[in-house]
Amino acid sequence: MSVIDYLLVPVLIGSVLATDPLLVELPRGKLRGRDNKEYYSYESIPYAEPPLGKLRFEAPKPYARPWKEVFDATTPPVSCIQWNQFVEGADKMIGSEDCLTVSVYKPKNSSRSSFPVVANIHGGIFMFGGPAEQEHESIMASGNVILVKIAYRLGPIGFLSAGDATLSGNFGLKDQRLALRWIKQNIARFGGEPENIMVLGHSAGGASVHLQMLQEEFSQLAKVAVSLSANALDPWAVQQGARRRAFEMGRIVGCGLQSDSVELKKCLQSKDASEIVGAVSQYLVVDYVPINPFGPVVEPVDAPESFLTQYPIDIIKSGKFSKVPWLVSHTQEDGAYNAAALLAKQPNGKELIDQLNQRWFELAPLLLFYRDSKKTVDEMDAYSRDLRQQYLGNRNFSVENYLDVQLLFTDLIFRNGTLRSIDLHRRHSKSPIYYYVYDNPPVQGIAQVLSKRNDIDFGTAHGDDYVLMFAKPNSQSRDEKMISNNFIRMLEGFVQSDKASLTYDNCVFEDNVGQGKLHLVHIKSDSCEKVEVNSIR
Template sequence: MNYVGLIIVLSCLWLTAIASDPDDPLLVQLPQGKLRGRDNGNYYSYESIPYAEPPLGDLRLEAPEPYKQTWSDIFDATKAPAHCLQWDQFTSGDDKLVGAEDCLTVSIYKPKNSSRSSYPVVAHIHGGAFMFGAAALNGHENVMREGKFILVKISYRLGPLGFASTGDTDLPGNYGLKDQRLALKWIRQNIASFGGEPENIVLIGHSAGGASVHLQMLREDFGKLAKAAISFSGNALDPWVVQEGGRGRAFELGRIVGCGLAEDSASLKKCLKTKPASDLVSAVRNFLIFSYVPFAPFGPVVEPSDAPEAFLTQEPSDVIKSGKFGQVPWAVTYVTEDGGYNAALLLAEWNRYGKSGTVIEDLNDRWFDWAPYLLFYRDSKKTIKDMDDYSRRLRQQYLGNRRFGIESYWDLQQLFTDILFKNSTQDSLDLHRKYGKSPAYAFVYDNPADTGIAQALTNRKDINFGTVHGDDYFLIFENAVRNLELRPDEQLISRNFINMLADFALSDHGVLKYGECVFKDNVGSEKFELLSIHKDGCENKQYVEFP
């Protein structure tokens, strides 16, 4: 053997030795091969690990297929996860197209904590109305600083690519939910390789992520994937989650991108697979009546029972009543002004028909046109009269004879909170306490952030928005829409929330605690057991109706 050949052989042996070194925490062996992560000081990260085959070409608008490729070289797990292709509400300008179609990955964050040889696991589903958002947008520095659990962030298909549905077996929909479920299976099967405890996995999410958690839990075998779940400010019964009218939107999508008036669902899907993904996602703008309204034109649907790999074949309320869902401890939450995320859009300045002003002023003339889209009953009412009657009752109940304007904004925001979040949170908890066997918990959070989603959407600080969507959740997972610098009270709340997640994952009996407060189970309770979390602490309260 010549000198050069000897060097090459020795180099290969040296690299092999490194790759198989059990003392190298950045190197992880998986069935596909080895991957290398990054050392971030107080934690390790292993990002953008594929759990499914790229959903491209013939795999577009199909249930995800498990990742089958193998790595001959060491996989580079140091790249931040890509945004799934989306029309993003929070991207400024007219062109809101962001992301890539090849995006089905999980990203894992492991604390350095010498007191533990293995860790409980928190699996995370991001929010964004099933239309936008990304794993990378939810920070993990607060969580890693506490060093209590391994965090796994799930990326899944969004908008038309994740949820276009004709309601039949050819294009059943729910591809984003099927992505999430496959990711959970991957986590369960592989997390031990990263030092995670597969028997101690808690699934959590916020907004559409919270609704996704609930929908995942409605699968009867959910307990094989996770031991507990928490839905923050979103659940399966929210009116914007499982919607009707998907078939019409799917065929309209085809018309917009040049498929003409497709004869049937099969030909529509065949055509949609040939179009640029960017065209399909950019078509979202055609489903918005103004700004980003409605905020979820594509989302989960009820599939036909004979659909291949069907995810949801009954209305969520019927699934819960059947008792055939994942019987694991579950918590559902809301904040006192959750609806501020949606209502705040109406405070934006705009110039329409040559007239400047705020959108809320135009609501006086457009209430009957816009309310069904703003509040998601456009497709659930049988007639226009039913729709108008409901719009009239809502306006009368919350505003009486007053006009829409800055002075009546707080009441309009309460309408949005009740209809889009709070009422359905109570309805979900009510069903679980009647038909569930495992603990069902709830909390309400009331502690406004100095700046949050409402201020980000309106660029206004002269309005008291109260405690808005995300003011609690973004204390756990940092988000650019609110102050990253936490007040002293928020620092304590953040630690309490993070400890709550860790303890929930480790509890053998499904006990949920926040600080010194132990949640009370709603199953079998005549009154709602609701933990109130605020600036000064927490307290258990009972209600006949949510406050």
């Protein structure tokens, strides 16, 4: 369908929308949404066939069954089945395997006949999370964009890979791609503008956005992209060693010591999803470490409907990716998400950070995501030793030295990958690349939740900006509401801009393409500042 065809769709069905805004007609039939006073919602719309039975560990199939009756789109989306870090107790399983849906939220704004679109990909280290966790009231209150939330497969169900065409992996990323196609094809029927689509994600969602950008098709699906606190060059975004973990899964759930991926896949497809997801606990060494035993991989070129057949750095260097305007960011102390859990009291009454003094060479490669990227144990140990010396010198790991450990996590897990991505994109793309750093510590954020303590000044941690974009207005202080409004206006302006310009409050972003110096916007509680750094690296 051409862009002209898309633009004609609202005209052709406008009378239906005008008579009953809750009733929307899709190719599969009609659906009915909910009137939420300030906005309309159309939730849990299937975009793919349920990935059950023989469709497990396969690329998603577009939803093709017609609705004989009006589809009830008033049920909130369920999370895909997962082993969730934030569930208390030994059993951390939540969600359903039948979960591949999109949910559409449309503001009531009589001054607009159509709306730009923000497609949101949730985070959760590719292991957990879900669309229902992302609030939408603030964006709806602004009244200028349609928001679409995407659910996709997670953990071993979404990313188990034997590294071959039989069990290739990346099923969750393929889900996202199919959902983006669905949005492009159908959003005009809800009053959305298919030529003005932003794809936005935070954390694993931000890395997902970047990975989607590395598909040449993406430029046909989106106008602009936003990766908050993550990108495809972060060390956790694309894994190695997946084949070993896949066959270990077979052993754990009773498939025996398989060596053939065809037999492994057949056995795993016969198991209940809860057995496979529950097995995640067997991969954890301590607490929720490693945090992502399953995630994106490089697939073989003969994989069916392959998504990623080269490492992201090689794709960027080749120039064969979508050239769309891109905003990338991180918070000032982004690594607090991964580091703060080290301060939580263990059953023995001590903090996990103390164990690093005896177990650094064992735990550092898991905490910092380089266990499978080093060729030998000696190389891995040397790297671990160098990191400790660089950030701590001869001091012990301790609560008193925690902030230096947190800086190590921020640099290795978030900041370094961001700078590397900006550097490569500015040399291999002509589309604008924008960058901001958020620095405004909250009273209560993710670091306090994970550490279960409030006596540490963690700074501005992972997600402290994102929650202000996706939070309920009545949960924010006056300053936070101001920042939230600025962020939402920034996103609205970005997706609507004809020239791909970007502004936060009174700070106009500088494009980093072709620049020798690094340009960023430093966002604080009551101000923003344009900053120019002499070198990008």
